[in-house]
Amino acid sequence: xxxxxxxxxxxxxxxxxxxxxxxxxxxxxxxxxxxxxxxxxxxxxxxxxxxxxxxxxxxxxxxxxxxxxxxxxxxxxxxxxxxxxx
Amino acid sequence: xxxxxxxxxxxxxxxxxxxxxxxxxxxxxxxxxxxxxxxxxxxxxxxxxxxxxxxxxxxxxxxxxxxxxxxxxxxxxxxx
Numbered sequence: 001x002x003x004x005x006x007x008x009x010x011x012x013x014x015x016x017x018x019x020x021x022x023x024x025x026x027x028x029x030x031x032x033x034x035x036x037x038x039x040x041x042x043x044x045x046x047x048x049x050x051x052x053x054x055x056x057x058x059x060x061x062x063x064x065x066x067x068x069x070x071x072x073x074x075x076x077x078x079x080x081x082x083x084x085x086x
Numbered sequence: 087x088x089x090x091x092x093x094x095x096x097x098x099x100x101x102x103x104x105x106x107x108x109x110x111x112x113x114x115x116x117x118x119x120x121x122x123x124x125x126x127x128x129x130x131x132x133x134x135x136x137x138x139x140x141x142x143x144x145x146x147x148x149x150x151x152x153x154x155x156x157x158x159x160x161x162x163x164x165x166x
Binding site: 061062073074075076078080 | 089132133138139141142143145146
């Protein structure tokens with residue numbers, strides 16, 4: 001059973017992948033209502049997961065700073081560093 | 087990896103063209119000792135960096151030029 005951090009991060013990754021693909025399609029089909037609905041759905045899902053992730057596990061981007069007494073952006077581990085095996 | 091904002095980082099207003107200057111700028115941006123190569127080196131150095139704070143700086147500095155390449159300033163530079 002994966003921990004909550006892994007579940008949230010995985011959800012963000014899945015949504016971002018879907019959003020990226022949908023955005024490429026929408027670039028050349030900007031009025032496709034089905035695609036717009038799809039983008040809206042995954043965008044909301046992504047934002048919800050990202051807000052939960054950032055609140056508990058620290059920033060995903062520098063802009064996620066929300067008033068703590070320390071700049072957590074520079075805290076490791078970075079994504080390419082070995083995490084403890086779960 | 088890069089996220090793009092549809093805005094200028096700094097206002098650009100080119101008043102006259104200068105092809106020689108354009109060549110200098112293009113080389114400084116993408117040439118053999120240019121900013122793009124430097125950015126790629128910063129981003130690669132992160133992977134062997136033993137200090138989290140320095141990793142943060144390398145990430146942020148290395149991200150500036152790729153943002154410039156895909157940023158709206160780029161066509162202005164091309165038009166110099």
